[in-house]
């Protein structure tokens with residue numbers, strides 16, 4: 579038992595070290611999920627008609643939360659993806675998800691000197707086939723409950739994909755257009 583406690587303690591130390599190395603968040607990185615004791619969260623995604631459109635599996639890693647998105651029937655091209663502040667996806671516009679998850683009160687954009695929101699991420703690219711199978715990292719959020727930047731806060735949060743690319747600077751939402759897919763992030 580004692581051994582287990584010591585191992586858990588070492589894990590926590592490693593995790594906090596990881597959290598302090600987040601300056602390099604502007605490069606898109608796909609990395610093997612370095613699993614923590616935090617459970618993965620599966621987020622079912624719906625489109626504006628309320629139909630199932632895919633899912634995202636969220637995993638806690640040393641570099642933030644990895645989002646593994648699989649979705650079908652999307653228009654090709656670069657699309658914005660963000661975590662929004664409220665765990666609600668009411669069709670058809672998903673405005674119920676609120677603004678971007680932003681516990682630190684910053685401005686929008688990975689390239690905004692006054693940003694970014696914790697929920698900001700790099701754009702994803704949808705291929706010609708319209709079927710997406712992509713990974714993207716959210717470096718500033720966690721699935722660990724009780725932290726100020728936890729996606730699993732009281733009202734949950736939402737994963738939202740937009741019709742257009744995020745320009746990474748325009749406040750409050752990167753000029754990314756309509757919300758086309760939405761999924762509620764909540765404790766499982």
Ligand SMILES: [Cu+2]
Nearest residue numbers: 659660738740
């Ligand atoms: Cu968004």
Ligand SMILES: [Zn+2]
Nearest residue numbers: 678686695698
């Ligand atoms: Zn934002």
